[in-house]
Amino acid sequence: MEKQIIINSTHNKDGKTSKLIEKLYPNSKSIKLIDYKMELYNYDEIYSEDDEFLEIIHEVLKYDKIIFATPVYWYSMSSLMKIFFDRLTDLIGSEEKIGRQLMGKKVEVITSSNGNHLGENFFLPFMETVNYLHLEYEGGKHY
Numbered sequence: 704m705e706k707q708i709i710i711n712s713t714h715n716k717d718g719k720t721s722k723l724i725e726k727l728y729p730n731s732k733s734i735k736l737i738d739y740k741m742e743l744y745n746y747d748e749i750y751s752e753d754d755e756f757l758e759i760i761h762e763v764l765k766y767d768k769i770i771f772a773t774p775v776y777w778y779s780m781s782s783l784m785k786i787f788f789d790r791l792t793d794l795i796g797s798e799e800k801i802g803r804q805l806m807g808k809k810v811e812v813i814t815s816s817n818g819n820h821l822g823e824n825f826f827l828p829f830m831e832t833v834n835y836l837h838l839e840y841e842g843g844k845h846y
């Protein structure tokens with residue numbers, strides 16, 4: 704099992720979040736959500752053949768630890784990250800078998816913002832989601 708994978712949710716491929724990741728984790732695998740086709744969550748949990756959410760999850764399963772990297776857009780995680788988090792719902796429903804394989808993985812969160820004006824509350828959705836899915840939250844850090 705490889706060590707860690709960074710999930711970058713920037714909307715700006717060569718922007719500040721990507722540069723931060725290159726600086727902090729020069730030798731780690733990182734993926735950009737913007738490079739994948741990810742449909743919005745729907746209650747039937749049926750998606751088109753083009754949808755690549757599970758492709759991301761299969762990649763993530765190769766690693767012990769997930770580092771979520773999000774720019775701060777309006778005091779929150781980016782909307783791409785939120786779409787990804789909504790899609791995690793599939794992993795406790797129609798794709799539960801795959802979801803179980805995520806259990807126990809370690810999770811960290813980093814942000815990239817202009818103001819660095821946000822406190823610990825920012826990380827609440829990450830912490831609660833991670834705990835709910837039985838992953839292991841190891842903390843968040845603002846940059």
Ligand SMILES: Cc1cc2nc3c(=O)[nH]c(=O)nc-3n(C[C@H](O)[C@H](O)[C@H](O)COP(=O)(O)O)c2cc1C
Nearest residue numbers: 713715718719720774775776777778815816817818
């Ligand atoms: C739509 C939008 C909303 C933003 N909202 C905030 C904000 O609430 N607080 C903040 O400090 N910076 C905010 N910023 C600035 C970005 O967080 C900052 O420039 C970040 O480093 C951008 O990373 P990126 O180049 O990967 O998109 C915002 C930028 C955008 C484009």
